[in-house]
Amino acid sequence: MSVDLSIIVPLKNEEANLSNLWARLEPVVRSLGLGFEVLLINDGSTDRTLARALEMAQAIPELKIIDLSRNFGKEAALACGFSHARGAAVVSMDGDLQHPPEMLPEMVARWREGYEMVYAVRRSREYQGLLDRAFTRAFYWLFEHLSAVKLPPEAGDFRLLDRKVVDALNALPERNRFMKGMYAWVGFRTLGIPFTVEHRSGGTSSFSPLKKLGFAFDALTAFSNLPLRVWSVVGAGISLAAFLYIVVRIIRVMVYGLDVPGYESLLAVMLFLGGMQLLSLGILGDYLARVFEEAKGRPLYVVRERFGFTEDKQKRATRRVRKVA
Ligand code: UDP
Ligand code: MG
Numbered sequence: 364m365s366v367d368l369s370i371i372v373p374l375k376n377e378e379a380n381l382s383n384l385w386a387r388l389e390p391v392v393r394s395l396g397l398g399f400e401v402l403l404i405n406d407g408s409t410d411r412t413l414a415r416a417l418e419m420a421q422a423i424p425e426l427k428i429i430d431l432s433r434n435f436g437k438e439a440a441l442a443c444g445f446s447h448a449r450g451a452a453v454v455s456m457d458g459d460l461q462h463p464p465e466m467l468p469e470m471v472a473r474w475r476e477g478y479e480m481v482y483a484v485r486r487s488r489e490y491q492g493l494l495d496r497a498f499t500r501a502f503y504w505l506f507e508h509l510s511a512v513k514l515p516p517e518a519g520d521f522r523l524l525d526r527k528v529v530d531a532l533n534a535l536p537e538r539n540r541f542m543k544g545m546y547a548w549v550g551f552r553t554l555g556i557p558f559t560v561e562h563r564s565g566g567t568s569s570f571s572p573l574k575k576l577g578f579a580f581d582a583l584t585a586f587s588n589l590p591l592r593v594w595s596v597v598g599a600g601i602s603l604a605a606f607l608y609i610v611v612r613i614i615r616v617m618v619y620g621l622d623v624p625g626y627e628s629l630l631a632v633m634l635f636l637g638g639m640q641l642l643s644l645g646i647l648g649d650y651l652a653r654v655f656e657e658a659k660g661r662p663l664y665v666v667r668e669r670f671g672f673t674e675d676k677q678k679r680a681t682r683r684v685r686k687v688a
Pocket of ligand 1: 372373374375376377406434435436437440456457458459461567568569570
């Protein structure tokens, strides 16, 4: 059967969730009556995720497994999934059942209506702590004001993408992959449908607050060069103020004569300017580091082994034939 629908699931330490995931996904996806494949991308799990997946794949021909050589991060695992997926539509979802598979029929229906990207929108963030939520809000506020790309609020990585969108994403070579921004950047006819995020079915989240802060910074610098350019405006403003101040001082000296006090204000201004310069240099350095990362042109991920791909089987077979001959 040809593959109409590919479902890609990045996995890091999800051994506790794999059978639950399949138990809930299978009836839904079979009810669609489409040819499908499920791509499990093992992103350097340190538990038995791969072993569990391989066990399951023995009984399920639609399961394909890609084992990455180490942990490359969820975004890289998704990129790997997108470039391996064969379907006319591709769905990406988390492996911890926070993304309910029961949403699939509606996503597929919308896709058939002509939407090229159907993404699930969280109804609420109740599953997150207060601090976490405040942080998220601050990030989206900043992103909206710094970047020309408009992020739909509350949309995540649970999406159905048409082949056209997947090809467009696969053609983006950058290493700094902020997927939400990239989805928005490629455009296409998109539609958001609401869903309720469930609690993690088992295991723990891989994203600590500190990690999230790093991601937020990466995302902002990947999709905006305002932090880089703002310094010329700040510099010009400060110079202008300084110039006006000099004019005022000259006039005062001419009218009232010379008076010297003002060491403290001098020190304050110097410290302020020094701080500004260091900050702007730091941001310059950050962008430079990013250019360096991109210039190296390393692949996003390295595959250790793939399971369930017919091309591989054929290749292995020809190799065997050659050996025999
Ligand atoms: N994940 C991954 N690589 C990583 C971290 C996470 O493939 O380095 C997967 C993880 O197994 C899950 C999904 O990405 O399927 C979402 O991760 P998680 O639930 O930890 O994130 P959260 O839901 O807390 O944002
Ligand atoms: Mg999760």
